[in-house]
Amino acid sequence: MTILLDKKTRVCIQGITGGAGAVHTRKMLAAGTNIVAGVTPGKGGTLFDERIPVFDTVVHAREETGANASVIFVPAQVAADTIMDAAYAGMELVVCITEGIPAVDMVKVRSFIQQTGTRLIGPNCPGLIAPTVKQNLGIIPAHIAASGRVGVISRSGTLTYEAMAQLTALGIGQSTCIGIGGDAIGGMDFVDCLTLFEQDADTDAIVMIGEIGGVAEEEAAAFITEHVDKPVVAFIAGATAPPGKRMGHAGAIISGGRGTAAAKIEALEKAGVIVATSPARIGETLKATGTV
Numbered sequence: 001m002t003i004l005l006d007k008k009t010r011v012c013i014q015g016i017t018g019g020a021g022a023v024h025t026r027k028m029l030a031a032g033t034n035i036v037a038g039v040t041p042g043k044g045g046t047l048f049d050e051r052i053p054v055f056d057t058v059v060h061a062r063e064e065t066g067a068n069a070s071v072i073f074v075p076a077q078v079a080a081d082t083i084m085d086a087a088y089a090g091m092e093l094v095v096c097i098t099e100g101i102p103a104v105d106m107v108k109v110r111s112f113i114q115q116t117g118t119r120l121i122g123p124n125c126p127g128l129i130a131p132t133v134k135q136n137l138g139i140i141p142a143h144i145a146a147s148g149r150v151g152v153i154s155r156s157g158t159l160t161y162e163a164m165a166q167l168t169a170l171g172i173g174q175s176t177c178i179g180i181g182g183d184a185i186g187g188m189d190f191v192d193c194l195t196l197f198e199q200d201a202d203t204d205a206i207v208m209i210g211e212i213g214g215v216a217e218e219e220a221a222a223f224i225t226e227h228v229d230k231p232v233v234a235f236i237a238g239a240t241a242p243p244g245k246r247m248g249h250a251g252a253i254i255s256g257g258r259g260t261a262a263a264k265i266e267a268l269e270k271a272g273v274i275v276a277t278s279p280a281r282i283g284e285t286l287k288a289t290g291t292v
Contacts, residue, residue, distance in 0.1 A: 002130035002176045003151070003196040003203070004093055004119065005069070009135055012037040012067035012091070014058065014074060014082050016048050020097070021073035024139050025052075028071075031142035032134030037061040058089040069093040071127065071137050079123060080105035087118040095137045096122035096187075106185040113187070120187025126157040126179035132202075140164075140177065148173015150292055151197040153190055154209035155182045155216070156237055159279060163207050163235075166283030172292050175203045182211060190220035198228050205231045205291045207282060208273070212238035213259040221267035233286040234268050235276040236261045 011028075015021040016038025025048065029035055037055060038048050044056030055061040058070065070086040072079060072094065079098040086094045094113075101123050113120055121128055127138015131145040144161060146168040154160040160179040167174060178193055180186065190208060197203045206228075210217035217236065224232055239261035265275050276285040286292060 002133055002135075003193070003200050004128060004176065004178070005130040005133060005135040005137065007034075007133045007135070009034060009069050009093075009133075010065065010067045011035045011135075011137060012039060012058065012061050012065070012070045012086075013052075014039045014070055014072045014086065016040055016052070016054060016073075017043055018073055022048070024073065024097075027139075027142070028136050031129075031136040033136050036065040037067045058085045058091065062089045062091065067091070069137060070095070072096040072098060072122075074098060076100035076102075080109050083109050083120065083123075084112045087113045087116040090116075091118055093119050093137075094121070094187075095125070095127045096120065097125065097127060097138055098122070099124035099183075101183070103183075103185050106183065110185060119192075121178060122181045122183075122187060124183045124186070125181030126160055128176060128178040130176045131174060138179070140179065144168055145177065146173040148175065148292075149202055149204040150174050150207060150286065151193075151200070151203040151205070152177040152207045152209075153193040153197070154179050155211050156209055159209045159235070159237060162279055163209060163282045166280075167207070167286070170283045170287050172283065172287065175200065184214065190216050191223045194220060194223055194228055198230060203230065205233070205286060205289070207286060208232055208234040209282070210234065210236045210264055212236070212261050212264070215259065217264040218267045221264075221271040221273065224268075224271040224273060231289050231291045232273045233276060233282065233289065234273045235279055235282050236264045236268075237279065
């Protein structure tokens with residue numbers, strides 16, 4: 001069992017004929033992802049790589065193919081509308097890889113998807129992968145994943161890959177790995193993912209990777225205290241960042257004494273989370289718990 005994805009997930013790629021969309025569609029297909037449709041306005045009626053039908057609208061793609069999940073590779077200026085198009089069409093899960101979407105646009109998106117019930121991963125994220133069911137929605141390199149029983153949630157794309165690679169090298173497989181993105185306003189957060197992993201009978205432990213800025217990690221710590229019985233290992237990036245400086249992600253900024261790495265680590269440790277001291281020790285820290 002995995003979270004968010006299963007063998008029946010039918011995937012639509014919005015922006016399938018663009019440069020990034022085409023490259024990563026082929027990589028997702030090679031990983032076994034069940035891609036059934038693509039969407040590029042004006043190119044409806046064509047085939048991508050002579051096998052995947054392309055439609056002008058997401059509504060048409062869903063009606064014709066039964067697609068229930070979408071991955072978005074479009075420019076930032078149209079990404080918000082593209083997300084809302086997918087939600088309007090009834091997509092249960094939307095993964096938006098696009099970075100640089102204005103925060104004001106994402107405020108509108110958040111309001112819209114709350115009405116539709118669509119689950120959004122991202123934006124500015126690598127997506128998610130469920131190696132057990134061979135579904136990879138986004139840009140996570142499939143070769144670093146291994147099927148197993150550890151869930152991974154991360155605000156950082158590259159640290160998602162780092163954690164996965166370490167776990168795989170140690171013989172520890174993953175159930176589902178999710179890069180939720182680091183923008184200030186996005187879709188699913190740590191608490192949303194922790195809820196699903198705690199309910200998943202085939203996930204035994206959780207790796208959580210946070211970073212400076214915002215209060216998502218502190219909120220996760222409070223949730224873990226009350227609702228999570230499974231072991232959680234964490235790492236917080238950005239311990240050396242100076243206050244007031246944005247480090248990498250739009251949401252990774254310390255302001256007004258809030259969002260520091262020290263505050264996040266303290267909250268997590270109080271919740272019983274084991275916090276790795278270095279990104280290079282995420283895997284070995286989990287293995288040392290003896291739970292996997």
